Amino acid sequence: MISIKGLKKIYKTKHQDIKAVDSITLDIDEGEIYGVIGYSGAGKSTFVRLLNRLEDPTAGSIVIDDKEMTSLKGNSLRLARQDIGMIFQHFNLLWSRTTEENIAFPLEIAGVPKKEREERVQELIDLVGLTGRETSYPSQLSGGQKQRVGIARALANDPKVLLSDEATSALDPETTNAILDLLVDINQKLGLTIIMITHEMHVIRKVCDKVAVMEAGQVVEQGQVIDVFSNPEQEVTRKFVEQLMTNTEEDDSLDFVLEQAKEGKIVQLHFAGESTNDTLISNVAKSYDININILQGKITQTQNGALGKMVIQMTGEKAILAEALNYLKNTSTAVVEVIRDDD
């Protein structure tokens, strides 16, 4: 769907050349939600703006839906842009237009006749959940509602790709979740490919299938969200995982946990993309005559299942405990690590 090769953007300023985007190569499949995470100044905005040519690349190629974007000019560039929706951190709505007029704007640009335009606008308003706010001006809407207008506007011309640059960064956590749910919903309903730029791990974990981690203009790590974050190789990636898990504190307290729980086996389960874990613990408890005590856990849900770890204490008859442990090892894809065996 999207194929990026050796993409580079250098800003020439008086004093120095800034490599905002430095040799990025990546492929994005159709219908995927692809996250790009990085700290401020990593080059995320520059990268996404290169995709619809709001910035001209210094080098490299961008192929979107079999179209080479880098060679487009004038009218063909404008037409190509109509197939790429974009949403922004600060919404960028026209304050002089109402909700419906804002959503109609890209349709006016594409030359859609008035009657069709009105029908399409109403469809979109219903899709993003703004029914009843058709004639409100942006100043009369909340942040979440403004972003809904932004999303409806971006979808107006039935794009194949949606670019989202920090679309939830100006919203409170609850509204962020509602907007993310809407984006996942749209992704599933319309099969739209979404590129999500963010500096928040929460966004990646909640909606993305794949992720690229950016630092100093480069993609330092990429792949399935679960793979990248269950096994971070770069320091930046590790920091982002910490943001989600805060591991440091946990390791200290493990000794404390071990002291407290004197009996039985202590087992640590590492989850990475297991979806049947919801019932794993209760299955073990039901099938074997043992007691399970959860001592510690930090688990977060991603689009491809759970990510995190859990420490449990299992007490009971020795032979049955061994069987239960085997069951755990064999039926789940979680990595089972025995921290302390019973003896």
Place this chain on the structure above:
Amino acid sequence: MIDFSNLDTDKLWEATYETFYMTLISLTGTFVFGLLLGLLLYLTAKDGLWENKPINIITATFVNVFRAIPFIILILLLFPFTYFLLGTMRGPNAALPALIIGAAPFYGRLVEIALKEIDKGVIEAAQAMGAKTTTIIFRVLLPESMPALVSSLTVTAIALIGYTAMAGAIGAGGLGSYAYYAGFQRRAFDIVLICSIIIVLIVFIFQFIGDYLSKKLDKR
């Protein structure tokens, strides 16, 4: 004691009408030319949609030069030009070229300021939708800056009312002319006073309409 005995109501009405006439026609001309100058300044500036250094410098120079010349001198300077255009130097129409050329650069600068206030993100959003520059001008730049364009036009209109009085004093008609020739020169100060009052009222009317429109247009 002022007793208004010198006042000729018919003449006063005629002068008031002429002032309105000069103000409204020149305001229309100023709006059109000022808008063009402002857009040109904004669009051709660095990082503008039509970035063009030579045109930007030429436009800015034109604007600065004509804003620098005091209006009373500008009228004299434009004598040959006005005569060529209209074949006369007297009457309200003769004041129009000077009024427009004097006020348009002033309004143009205000237009430029209003356009600069527009959030860059909105323009970028329109570009991302595949909008042409002309679409951006007519559907984004002008509507989004409309309240500021209207309040700037109000300021310009009030300056123009002042200019019409000055033009009147050298033969263009209107309240300035009536106050100067019928009033000041014949020591009929009641006429000067009544002309002042009417000009103040006209200014108030323009200010009121301008404020009302600007407020009504502003949906921020």
